[in-house]
Amino acid sequence: MDPYRLQFDQWARELSAELYRFAYWLCRDPAQAQDLVQEAFVRAWRARTELRDPRAAKAWLMTIVRREHARLYERVQPELTDLDALPIEDAAQPSAESLGDTELVRAAIARIELKYRTPLLLQVIGGFSCEEIAEQLGISSGAVMTQLFRARAKLKALLDPAADGRVYELA
Amino acid sequence: MSSPEAPRMNYAEFRRRLLIDPTDPALHAAAQGLSADSTERLSQAVQLEARLQQALALPLPADLAAGIEARLAQERDRVASGLRPRPWWMALAAALLLSLGLGLWWSQLRSLPMAELATAVVAHLAREPYALTRSSQVPPTLVRRMLIEHGLQPASEPVPVEYLQRCLVAGRWTVHMVMQEADGPVTVLYMPALPNAQRMDLRQDATAVRSLPYGDGALWLMAESNRDFDAVEQAWLRSAGQTVAGGWAAGAD
Numbered sequence: 001m002d003p004y005r006l007q008f009d010q011w012a013r014e015l016s017a018e019l020y021r022f023a024y025w026l027c028r029d030p031a032q033a034q035d036l037v038q039e040a041f042v043r044a045w046r047a048r049t050e051l052r053d054p055r056a057a058k059a060w061l062m063t064i065v066r067r068e069h070a071r072l073y074e075r076v077q078p079e080l081t082d083l084d085a086l087p088i089e090d091a092a093q094p095s096a097e098s099l100g101d102t103e104l105v106r107a108a109i110a111r112i113e114l115k116y117r118t119p120l121l122l123q124v125i126g127g128f129s130c131e132e133i134a135e136q137l138g139i140s141s142g143a144v145m146t147q148l149f150r151a152r153a154k155l156k157a158l159l160d161p162a163a164d165g166r167v168y169e170l171a
Numbered sequence: 172m173s174s175p176e177a178p179r180m181n182y183a184e185f186r187r188r189l190l191i192d193p194t195d196p197a198l199h200a201a202a203q204g205l206s207a208d209s210t211e212r213l214s215q216a217v218q219l220e221a222r223l224q225q226a227l228a229l230p231l232p233a234d235l236a237a238g239i240e241a242r243l244a245q246e247r248d249r250v251a252s253g254l255r256p257r258p259w260w261m262a263l264a265a266a267l268l269l270s271l272g273l274g275l276w277w278s279q280l281r282s283l284p285m286a287e288l289a290t291a292v293v294a295h296l297a298r299e300p301y302a303l304t305r306s307s308q309v310p311p312t313l314v315r316r317m318l319i320e321h322g323l324q325p326a327s328e329p330v331p332v333e334y335l336q337r338c339l340v341a342g343r344w345t346v347h348m349v350m351q352e353a354d355g356p357v358t359v360l361y362m363p364a365l366p367n368a369q370r371m372d373l374r375q376d377a378t379a380v381r382s383l384p385y386g387d388g389a390l391w392l393m394a395e396s397n398r399d400f401d402a403v404e405q406a407w408l409r410s411a412g413q414t415v416a417g418g419w420a421a422g423a424d
Binding site: 002005008009012013016017020021024025029030031032034035037038039041042045046101102105106109121123124125130145148149152153155156159 | 187190191192193219220222223224225226227228229231232235236238239240242243246247305307308309310313333334335336
């Protein structure tokens with residue numbers, strides 16, 4: 001039996017939850033998220049001899065998911081819906097009473113631009129440090145921190161009933 | 172020798188880092204010595220982080236890990252069937268052999284019995300049981316892309332499907348789809364490059380099967396019952412821009 005087989009089956013059990021949630025919050029489609037995760041495992045399997053450190057498996061698989069998601073949109077132009085143009089109950093956003101707080105937060109997360117949402121997902125779902133995220137994304141740690149700042153600032157602004165959803169940098 | 176103290180965090184830096192990583196232990200220590208509202212701000216940031224974590228923790232599909240393992244098994248089978256990449260000289264030798272055998276292969280392909288293919292497509296269902304449980308519609312753009320990649324040119328919007336996968340069936344790459352119909356899921360497999368495709372209705376292993384010529388290959392419909400087959404067939408023919416002269420009589424079986 002291929003020595004990697006047991007390892008990959010173990011990763012499927014241990015990492016699938018984080019990978020699925022990461023994929024879902026990139027593409028926001030459950031079926032597509034499952035396909036992205038499956039495709040990531042297949043691609044990882046094909047390149048299994050290239051992984052030097054098994055402890056880096058999660059980062060490796062999340063990078064593949066992210067690249068597969070990006071590749072998907074290189075070839076397919078999805079019918080994007082402008083979330084800001086969706087009909088809503090009141091002038092700002094659906095009320096907490098009608099949606100529940102979790103759904104309210106989920107709607108807000110979906111409105112964060114992908115550029116800022118991705119490092120946030122890697123941090124909160126993946127548990128990676130700023131340095132690890134920087135390595136995965138190929139940018140500096142400073143850039144990661146800026147993107148995390150903007151992601152949370154946007155989220156906070158969207159969830160604050162008194163705010164207009166805009167993000168203002170600290171003076 | 173004591174290590175030099177880290178520079179104290181000022182209030183602006185504290186507020187900035189609250190939005191970068193509110194779980195940073197340094198923030199908890201810094202909050203004590205800053206302004207009067209720093210502890211409150213830290214508490215609010217931690218609460219927001221908890222809401223964020225809860226929101227990101229979506230329910231998982233029941234077949235998530237099983238689907239991954241099945242997909243990996245499919246890939247291993249594909250490789251084991253001799254399709255894995257080989258050194259260049261082996262690839263050259265394989266190409267020469269392939270060209271010599273192409274004529275024989277093509278004649279065999281033309282005469283491949285549909286009944287044998289029916290057995291293969293029904294057997295394939297057992298390898299992806301989770302395909303029948305999906306409920307979210309696959310984005311039409313993905314369906315269209317997959318069909319185009321397999322030689323079809325849908326004339327209109329693709330038929331809505333809840334599962335889409337490229338699968339190897341009887342040595343052929345097929346488009347495996349599932350439609351959630353009123354009487355249960357209907358599996359639709361498009362198998363291109365099948366010049367001897369013909370129309371059949373049969374039952375195999377408690378599965379109703381219908382095949383029909385479609386594109387340059389065959390469309391296979393499979394379900395527990397054939398009650399929805401006429402409607403599904405009409406939908407696919409309309410999608411291909413073909414008119415329907417009439418379907419089989421779909422009596423309950």
